[in-house]
Amino acid sequence: MYKIMIVEDDPKLAGLLESHIVRYGNECVKVQEFEHVLDRFKEIRPHVVLLDVNLPSFDGYYWCRQIRSVSTCPIIFISARNGTMDQLRALENGADDYITKPFHYDIVIAKIHSQLRRVYGDYAAVSGERTVDKEGLVLYPERMELRLEDKTATLTKKETILLETLLSRSPRLVSRETILEKLWDDSFVDDNTLSVNITRVRKRLAELGIEDALETVRGSGYRLNAVWKQPK
Structure with missing residues (x-):
């Protein structure tokens, strides 16, 4: 429906x-x-x-x-x-x-x-809509939506870019420099601005019932762990 x-x-x-x-x-x-x-x-x-x-x-x-x-x-x-x-x-x-x-x-x-x-x-x-799927967590970049089973979170453009970067590399570490380049090209951005965007992504994941998936690796970057994966 x-x-x-x-x-x-x-x-x-x-x-x-x-x-x-x-x-x-x-x-x-x-x-x-x-x-x-x-x-x-x-x-x-x-x-x-x-x-x-x-x-x-x-x-x-x-x-x-x-x-x-x-x-x-x-x-x-x-x-x-x-x-x-x-x-x-x-x-x-x-x-x-x-x-x-x-x-x-x-x-x-x-x-x-x-x-x-x-x-x-x-x-x-x-039309072959592009998706990024990690253990059932599906990102629809063109719709700016994130889905897990029957739950959907609506994203902003920057949240979409950030999640695509993290999902496509999960569970590998994504450096702070890589994220900054994806989000703001060569523009100078302070640590607080990046932290705000990371916090927003954590909130979008929480809307789907996903807690503690986005890990901060101090001094290096961030890692998205598939904690939502159900054990077989």
């Missing part, structure tokens, strides 16, 4: 969208706190987002950019704005599709299913 997040301030329209989405066997969550869309996105972890342009406080373009900063989850705009520039602006801010109101609900469902197939289903398999 896929999870669809609706960000629409018209309660009647949001309710009708929800009824159609659920009818086709998917789970639906309606966002009602429009000042905290990104926080709700991180809590819900949806597979697709339906996003209106005209919202209280901040518009849909703003929230699209915020979601794109942490995830590649498909975003479909639904809006009464039917101008070419509105649609171009949505795509430039990271949207995957744009549907103008009024619309036929079956069209919305078809476009949702199209995105699900493209990212998570048959089309994704054909």
